[in-house]
Amino acid sequence: MSDNNFxxxxxxLFKVLSxxxxxxxxxxxxxxxxxxVGELVEILDQPQPTISRHLNHLKKLGxxxxxxxxxxxxxxxxxDLPEWCQEILEITHEQTSLDADIKLT
Structure with a gap:
């Protein structure tokens, strides 16, 4: 559970997802x-330190x-994200799932 998400x-939020x-x-x-991390390295085909750094940004924000x-x-x-944040993330997920550049598989 995140302790700084509120x-x-x-x-x-927008900066980290940009x-x-x-x-x-x-x-x-x-x-x-x-x-x-290993699974994400394989999926994204990027070095482990790069993925770990990005995960840390997302984790620090909450x-x-x-x-x-x-x-x-x-x-x-x-x-335990705030409701406003969860709503934005849901919309972001739906919209970027429609974008061919974001599709992962």
Whole structure:
């Protein structure tokens, strides 16, 4: 569970999602299926440090939460987001799913 999500400002939300890689990570994780860094590296075909850096941006803002399971860190969309933020993220997910540049599979 995220501990700083109620401090999310709209401008910060839009800034963090303006990066194409972070937007793609968000798209992958939006349906509440937790993923580890290795899976995201494979899906996005980018280096592990790059993916980890982007995950950290999303986690710091409070959009993502993570759970440690042994040596693995599992990331998912935070379940305690403010209502306004959840609504924006749902609309963003729906609209970017229609965009051919965002499709992942």
């Amino acid at each position: 401090m999310i400002r709209p401008i910060d 990066d194409p890689t972070r937007l793609k990570i968000f798209q992958i994780l939006f349906k509440k299926e937790a993923r580890c 959009i993502l939460s993570c759970v440690r399971d042994g040596t693995w860190m599992w990331y998912e969309v935070a379940d």
